[in-house]
Amino acid sequence: YIMPSHEEMVRAVERYVEAFDKADATMASDLYAVDATVEDPIGTPIHQGRDAIHAFYSMSMQAKAKLRLDGPVRTGGDYAAFAFTVLVDFGGPKEIEVIDTFKFDAEGKVTEMRAYWSPANMRSTGA
Numbered sequence: 001y002i003m004p005s006h007e008e009m010v011r012a013v014e015r016y017v018e019a020f021d022k023a024d025a026t027m028a029s030d031l032y033a034v035d036a037t038v039e040d041p042i043g044t045p046i047h048q049g050r051d052a053i054h055a056f057y058s059m060s061m062q063a064k065a066k067l068r069l070d071g072p073v074r075t076g077g078d079y080a081a082f083a084f085t086v087l088v089d090f091g092g093p094k095e096i097e098v099i100d101t102f103k104f105d106a107e108g109k110v111t112e113m114r115a116y117w118s119p120a121n122m123r124s125t126g127a
Contacts, residue, residue, distance in 0.1 A: 002106050003077065003078045003104070003106070004078065004104045004106075004108040006075045008104075008108050009073065009075045009080040009102065009104060009108075010073045010075070010080070012031055012080070012102065012104070012108065012110065013069075013073045013080055013082050013102065015027065015031060016028060016031060016067070016102075017067045017068075017069060017084070019031075019057070020061065020065055020066055020067045021066060021067075023061045023064065024061075025054050025057035025058040025061055026054065028053075028054075028057045028061075029050050029053045029054035029057055031109065031110050032050050032053050032109060032110045032111075032113075033050075033105055033107070033109040033110065033111045034049065034050050035048070035049055035111075036048075036049070036050065036053060036109070036110055036111050036112065036113070037111070037112050037113070038052075038053050038056060038113045038115075039112075039113070039114045039115065040056070040060075040100075040113065040114070040115035041098075041115050041116065041117050041118060042114055042115060042116050042117075063088050063089065063090050064088065064089060065086050065087065065088040066086070066087045066088075067084050067085070067086055067087075068084055068085045068087065069082060069083070069084045070083040070084055070085055070097075071083055078103055078104045078105070079101055079102065079103050079104070080101070080102045080104070081099060081100070081101045081102075082099070082100055082102075083097070083098070083099045084097075084098055084099075084100070085097055085098070086098055087125075092124055093124065093125045094122055094123065094124055094125065095122070095123055095125050096117055096121055096122045097117065097121045098115055098116065098117040098121065099115075099116045099117070100113060100114065100115050100116070101113070101114045101116075
């Protein structure tokens with residue numbers, strides 16, 4: 001079993017951020033393995049499989065969310081963890097501070113994504 005390199009995992013995270021910049025749910029879901037899972041936020045029902053993941057991103061991108069990385073991507077083994085801020089507008093401009101983890105397979109596809117945030121990590125930004 002060959003793990004993806006640090007650089008490959010960082011590239012996947014950068015493509016994830018870019019997918020939100022372009023509001024491209026296909027670009028985001030293409031990062032995932034066919035049977036991958038997304039738990040966003042942690043503790044909520046899991047989206048299983050690329051079709052469900054695509055539908056999840058299509059919905060979340062309707063709020064015109066943009067992601068801004070807060071520091072470097074951290075990697076270890078077949079995991080990447082990254083802190084970022086989501087800039088979104090629903091009921092006024094908001095920022096959500098999030099940490100995501102990606103688990104990768106040997107092909108460099110994401111098999112598991114978990115997003116760590118709650119309403120306590122959300123704040124309104126000045127209008």
